[in-house]
Amino acid sequence: MSIAIEADNLVKSYITRLKSGFLRRKKRVLEALKGVSFTVNYGEIFGLLGPNGAGKTTTIKILATLLLPDGGRARVAGYDVVNEAEKVRDSIGVTLTVEKGFFWKLTGRENLKYFGMLRGLSGSRLDERVDYLLEMLELKRLGASDRFYEEYSLGMKARLCLARALLTDPPILMLDEPTLGLDPPSAREIRNLLTSLADEGKAVLVTTHNMFEAELICDRIAIIDDGRIIATGRVEDLKRRVSNRIAVKIFVSNPNFGDLARLEGIVGKVGFGVDDTGRAYIRFTCEPGSEDRVIADIIKFLGETNIRVFRVDVEEPTLEDVFISLTGRTGES
Amino acid sequence: MVNWTHILRAQIFSIKCWYKNNRWMLISTFVWPYLMVGTLFGVGLTLGSIDEYARKVGVANPALYLLASSVVAMSSIYIMYSITGFILQNRWIGTLPYIFLSPVKAHTIMIFSGLPDAVLSPALTTTAILPAAIYFEGVTGAWRILIILLIIILGMLPLMGLSVIIASLLLILKEESNVMGSIIPFMLLVSGVYYPLEVLPRILQLISRAVPTTYVIEATKIVSTYLIPEARLLMTALYMIGLLTLGYNLMAASAIAKLDRIIKYRGAL
Numbered sequence: 001m002s003i004a005i006e007a008d009n010l011v012k013s014y015i016t017r018l019k020s021g022f023l024r025r026k027k028r029v030l031e032a033l034k035g036v037s038f039t040v041n042y043g044e045i046f047g048l049l050g051p052n053g054a055g056k057t058t059t060i061k062i063l064a065t066l067l068l069p070d071g072g073r074a075r076v077a078g079y080d081v082v083n084e085a086e087k088v089r090d091s092i093g094v095t096l097t098v099e100k101g102f103f104w105k106l107t108g109r110e111n112l113k114y115f116g117m118l119r120g121l122s123g124s125r126l127d128e129r130v131d132y133l134l135e136m137l138e139l140k141r142l143g144a145s146d147r148f149y150e151e152y153s154l155g156m157k158a159r160l161c162l163a164r165a166l167l168t169d170p171p172i173l174m175l176d177e178p179t180l181g182l183d184p185p186s187a188r189e190i191r192n193l194l195t196s197l198a199d200e201g202k203a204v205l206v207t208t209h210n211m212f213e214a215e216l217i218c219d220r221i222a223i224i225d226d227g228r229i230i231a232t233g234r235v236e237d238l239k240r241r242v243s244n245r246i247a248v249k250i251f252v253s254n255p256n257f258g259d260l261a262r263l264e265g266i267v268g269k270v271g272f273g274v275d276d277t278g279r280a281y282i283r284f285t286c287e288p289g290s291e292d293r294v295i296a297d298i299i300k301f302l303g304e305t306n307i308r309v310f311r312v313d314v315e316e317p318t319l320e321d322v323f324i325s326l327t328g329r330t331g332e333s
Numbered sequence: 334m335v336n337w338t339h340i341l342r343a344q345i346f347s348i349k350c351w352y353k354n355n356r357w358m359l360i361s362t363f364v365w366p367y368l369m370v371g372t373l374f375g376v377g378l379t380l381g382s383i384d385e386y387a388r389k390v391g392v393a394n395p396a397l398y399l400l401a402s403s404v405v406a407m408s409s410i411y412i413m414y415s416i417t418g419f420i421l422q423n424r425w426i427g428t429l430p431y432i433f434l435s436p437v438k439a440h441t442i443m444i445f446s447g448l449p450d451a452v453l454s455p456a457l458t459t460t461a462i463l464p465a466a467i468y469f470e471g472v473t474g475a476w477r478i479l480i481i482l483l484i485i486i487l488g489m490l491p492l493m494g495l496s497v498i499i500a501s502l503l504l505i506l507k508e509e510s511n512v513m514g515s516i517i518p519f520m521l522l523v524s525g526v527y528y529p530l531e532v533l534p535r536i537l538q539l540i541s542r543a544v545p546t547t548y549v550i551e552a553t554k555i556v557s558t559y560l561i562p563e564a565r566l567l568m569t570a571l572y573m574i575g576l577l578t579l580g581y582n583l584m585a586a587s588a589i590a591k592l593d594r595i596i597k598y599r600g601a602l
Binding site for chain 1: 334335339340342343346347350351354355426427428430431432433434435436437438594597598599600602
């Protein structure tokens with residue numbers, strides 16, 4: 001897989017001024033990025049996961065050439081973001097925030113045409129592309145193509161944002177919180193679309209603080225906190241880092257605890273319990289990757305002892321567990 | 334490859350859509366010079382006579398002169414606002430970063446984004462007073478208005494460089510509304526739109542020599558007063574416009590790369 005985005009030790013500080021009197025302002029240096037490095041490959045969705053203020057948007061803005069880094073280097077589509085900014089911009093589609101960024105008194109179609117012209121599209125090629133995107137993102141079906149942007153719902157705005165990012169069919173997408181504030185069906189549709197875009201071979205960089213979403217769509221994740229990348233890898237690998245055991249719960253009927261005690265010979269230490277609905281269960285832990293074999297052995301054993309199995313729950317650590325374990329905080333903080 | 338023509342075309346398209354979707358805006362553009370002159374006449378008549386005004390300001394037709402002055406004043410505002418206001422408005426509605434994501438140099442966007450509006454708005458306001466010019470002076474009046482429009486467009490050239498510098502400063506200072514709110518009224522004050530520059534304090538008179546609109550208004554006055562001996566002054570005004578065009582645009586060209594870097598370094602987009 002070839003590399004689409006390469007960030008190497010990016011550093012960025014902002015100078016802010018806090019009011020300290022009627023006319024006086026105190027200077028404060030805010031270190032937004034303290035050496036961020038990661039790579040994104042073509043054909044994958046890479047999630048930059050972190051709480052608000054962690055440095056996600058700053059990273060996207062540097063990669064999109066809207067902001068100059070103080071230190072470090074970054075290449076997008078093989079081009080340097082500082083010295084070859086125009087070529088970088090020619091290779092990317094960007095969304096920064098879904099709730100604004102269009103002209104209120106222009107329709108969705110007119111807005112897309114305007115931004116398409118700024119990207120060098122014109123004539124029938126522009127018309128066809130705009131038409132295709134309105135169709136693909138279902139704005140046509142929703143009757144929103146020729147409605148003023150000011151009349152759009154948040155879900156429609158998010159779709160239009162994505163349509164703009166796809167105007168030139170760029171090989172690389174950088175999306176800052178693309179589903180923020182969307183209702184669950186709209187968020188799901190956007191997620192499905194991102195997955196299909198990655199399947200087409202595009203590199204998709206997504207920032208989010210939504211653990212569920214990151215876990216659902218991202219092939220790889222970088223956890224960013226306080227301007228530093230604290231972990232990078234596949235979701236499963238990150239989970240393994242914080243927990244080397246997987247918990248399994250098997251719900252059963254007519255348990256014979258004498259027989260069940262013999263399970264310890266198969267899986268080691270076994271716990272028994274009853275849930276809120278009165279259903280009995282067996283709980284044990286096993287090595288990640290061995291759960292299928294262990295569960296099969298236990299089900300075979302239970303079958304031999306005439307204990308009926310109702311349900312099997314495999315409790316993996318969530319991405320939130322990973323995040324809390326690495327940062328000591330929840331993703332919302 | 335994307336270039337300045339794409340930026341121009343996109344802006345023309347957005348202006349076309351804006352007027353198509355806001356018809357009242359278009360209507361008011363045509364009506365306001367008359368409302369302005371009506372108000373000025375109303376106030377003026379309570380203080381003195383029209384003849385007195387014509388004699389003191391040195392114009393043959395006060396009505397036409399005031400209409401032309403209104404057009405020049407509004408055009409100057411439009412031109413300044415088209416380029417600096419472009420930054421301001423787009424930052425407020427969140428479109429600025431997406432415009433700057435166009436794969437061209439940032440200063441190409443700054444120069445060419447405001448240009449169509451800067452030409453179209455004066456053209457529309459000038460067209461608005463065309464019926465009055467024809468009513469007062471027939472075909473000659475119409476020609477005179479067209480010459481005024483040409484002078485306005487000429488006067489726009491130095492304002493372009495000046496506006497790009499101001500637009501960059503707006504982005505860097507992040508105090509857009511304060512800066513804009515001060516610059517435009519000040520420029521109108523020192524350019525002698527509605528009264529002779531001679532009534533201003535000496536220091537403001539000196540400053541006015543560096544303001545491009547001053548020469549646009551002088552040239553407009555000369556054209557609307559029709560005085561042959563003043564033709565030499567008209568040439569002087571046009572010459573000054575040319576000089577300021579060179580000065581401000583050279584200044585902008587030398588500063589723009591540095592300003593672009595500062596804007597992106599500070600995260601102003």
